[in-house]
Amino acid sequence: xxxxxxxxxxxxxxxxxxxxxxxxxxxxxxxxxxxxxxxxxxxxxxxxxxxxxxxxxxxxxxxxxxxxxxxxxxxxxxxxxxxxxxxxxxxxxxxxxxxxxx
Amino acid sequence: xxxxxxxxxxxxxxxxxxxxxxxxxxxxxxxxxxxxxxxxxxxxxxxxxxxxxxxxxxxxxxxxxxxxxxxxxxxxxxxxxxxxxxxxxxxxxxxxxxxxxxxxxxxxxxxxxxxxxxxxxxxxxxxxxxxxxxxxxxxxxxxxxxxxxxxxxxxxxxxxxxxxxxxxxxxxxxxxxxxxxxxxxxxxxxxxxxxxxxxxxxxxxxxxxxxxxxxxxxxx
Numbered sequence: 001x002x003x004x005x006x007x008x009x010x011x012x013x014x015x016x017x018x019x020x021x022x023x024x025x026x027x028x029x030x031x032x033x034x035x036x037x038x039x040x041x042x043x044x045x046x047x048x049x050x051x052x053x054x055x056x057x058x059x060x061x062x063x064x065x066x067x068x069x070x071x072x073x074x075x076x077x078x079x080x081x082x083x084x085x086x087x088x089x090x091x092x093x094x095x096x097x098x099x100x101x102x
Numbered sequence: 103x104x105x106x107x108x109x110x111x112x113x114x115x116x117x118x119x120x121x122x123x124x125x126x127x128x129x130x131x132x133x134x135x136x137x138x139x140x141x142x143x144x145x146x147x148x149x150x151x152x153x154x155x156x157x158x159x160x161x162x163x164x165x166x167x168x169x170x171x172x173x174x175x176x177x178x179x180x181x182x183x184x185x186x187x188x189x190x191x192x193x194x195x196x197x198x199x200x201x202x203x204x205x206x207x208x209x210x211x212x213x214x215x216x217x218x219x220x221x222x223x224x225x226x227x228x229x230x231x232x233x234x235x236x237x238x239x240x241x242x243x244x245x246x247x248x249x250x251x252x253x254x255x256x257x258x259x260x261x262x263x264x265x266x267x268x269x270x271x272x273x274x275x276x277x278x279x280x281x282x283x284x285x286x287x288x289x290x291x292x293x294x295x296x297x298x299x300x301x302x303x304x305x306x307x308x309x310x311x312x313x314x315x316x317x318x319x320x321x322x
Contacts, residue, residue, distance in 0.1 A: 004137055008158070009144075011155075012149045013148075016204065022183035022190070023203060024186075034319060039181055041287060041319045042316070043153065043178055044288055045315035046291075046308060048295075049307065050308055051268045053299060054271065060304055088269045090269075092266040095266075
């Protein structure tokens with residue numbers, strides 16, 4: 001079994017276990033305000049780190065390339081309150097244009 | 103089940119379609135990062151949580167190990183467990199129904215449900231089931247379409263797919279950046295992940311930012 005299969009199955013099993021255990025857990029677990037705050041902050045940190053790694057690195061090296069142009073357009077789209085598909089598509093189109101023609 | 107009110111039906115359908123369509127981006131980027139079409143579809147069917155799925159693909163795509171991919175995706179999946187805690191007393195289901203409810207407990211089904219609940223507890227339950235089932239259907243159909251499409255495309259970079267993934271992450275995190283502290287955490291996480299990439303094994307710079315989030319959360 002290669003890394004792709006391990007990641008696919010491992011993630012799926014844990015994802016379901018997390019969902020199901022939530023449905024089977026007493027409700028007072030959620031009342032701790034610090035726990036709630038950490039729960040809101042963890043996705044912010046992880047997703048921001050993923051944006052950074054996917055935009056600025058390649059094979060463990062820091063790299064500035066066509067992806068930065070794509071991300072910049074995505075940021076502009078988000079400031080203009082564009083809907084999600086527009087954000088993704090405009091980033092992809094910009095990045096592809098620069099990759100192909102520069 | 104009693105009659106479903108039209109506002110709940112409309113909200114559920116529009117959320118299902120827009121979020122589901124975004125499955126194209128997932129299917130395409132999964133294949134672009136080396137996953138097979140079958141693996142991409144299994145992730146959507148079984149994991150069924152957008153941010154976690156993108157994280158698996160992102161970490162593996164960046165050269166990370168399966169373990170760090172699973173760990174990052176699972177940390178992002180913790181919030182679904184908390185949604186489960188919120189939804190369980192409202193749905194009051196057991197057995198097979200609870201298993202189905204758990205699988206479709208995601209951001210969207212919880213959000214539509216809690217919104218619809220303002221009308222009646224029944225509308226809240228309808229919103230949960232309709233949105234969960236609708237997103238599940240469309241998300242999986244569009245994942246397949248995206249995966250097959252990307253397979254036909256060849257070089258992912260020529261189509262901008264290598265930028266679609268970070269743009270998708272950015273689109274997921276953007277609405278969460280409400281307070282000043284949220285934005286500071288985002289910037290710190292970006293800087294940390296970039297700075298640590300040449301130093302730490304791939305995948306670890308991402309997951310390590312969870313500890314920055316915990317420190318931020320406990321400090322205040």
